Amino acid sequence: MMTPSLLGPTALERLNRARADLRIGLPVVLSHHAIVAAVETLTPERLAAMASLGPLTLGLTSWRAETLKARVYDGDLARIEVPAGADLGWLKALADPADDLMTPMKGPLSSQRGGDAAIARSAIALTKSAQLLPAVLIVEAPGDVPDSLTCLDAAEVERLLAMETVLDPVSAARVPMSLAHNGRLHVFRPEDGGEEHYAVEVGSPDRGEPVLTRLHSACFTGDVLGSLKCDCGPQLHAALEHMNSAGAGVLLYLNQEGRGIGLANKMRAYSLQDQGFDTVEANHRLGFEDDERDFRIGAALLRRMGISRVRLLTNNPKKVKMLESHGIEVVERVPLKVGKNPLNAAYLATKAAKSGHLL
């Protein structure tokens, strides 16, 4: 008979459960003693249940805390004391900047100093990896924690999230495209239960020569809807055209929507951009870094496809550096300047000024 422990979830599988739990509004237990929930999906009932256990702490990233004028004592994050009786509206207003301009005064906020920020740090990392707003509610569990909740060790969460994703090929088939008839789409599935990523192979690239390559991050608005706010759609099409006329190439379609924050958060960022903030400021006001993508995935996929030398279609020097530091030689950077229009000129200028893109 198989022992029950072999049937039970590994740490990585529990991490995946934790992501799903937080997304549906369930709290999870960290390091046996802290119950944490994502503010974005919290309900009044769960807030009341957590408040009945003891004093509550709100964990926010330093970006969000700075916007709220809360003191940051923990480097990359702040732990805010939640006043007794604070309601869900109060918490959500601190987590979500949508109404910041209408209701600028949310304080005074009191930040905890000293003590251990590890729980808050790994809880915030978990909400980010679940593509939720990086804001968490924390309470110390007074005694035994409910055994129906997913339990994880805080240090283990950070270790697992920092690990390089292992991607396995799942399936592949021929896809003739209008821009490149000789196409083949490969689907890759990460072993950590994260997003699947795709590789579009045009022709049969010679692995002995540098392969014309594009690392394209998913952009539903640009790629599918033809949004004029960015240059993604034209870049996607130009890359395929380029590969078609060169006879071969590989386009990695990485499901890192919104530079890794997910479509829901990207639309939150767009709505802040409508209030006058630029693309970088909008991410920061939401509590995110300006770029949350894990660029190692691109290198891992190329290695998996037997490609070690590339001519990279990009204007982003960070992509070049990242590939080089993960075992892929970039013999040439091929600029990809298409799709500029009056509605995305400011966006492109901000990327050049603040994110190091080459114009």
Ligand SMILES: Nc1nc2c(ncn2[C@@H]2O[C@H](COP(=O)(O)OP(=O)(O)OP(=O)(O)O)[C@@H](O)[C@H]2O)c(=O)[nH]1
């Ligand atoms: N958060 C956020 N993401 C955005 C915004 N505009 C576009 N994106 C995302 O940015 C990513 C586009 O980046 P890429 O074109 O792959 O790469 P890049 O860093 O611009 O570099 P290139 O290779 O030169 O194109 C996609 O994931 C888009 O969804 C925005 O205003 N906010």
Ligand SMILES: [Zn+2]
């Ligand atoms: Zn785009």
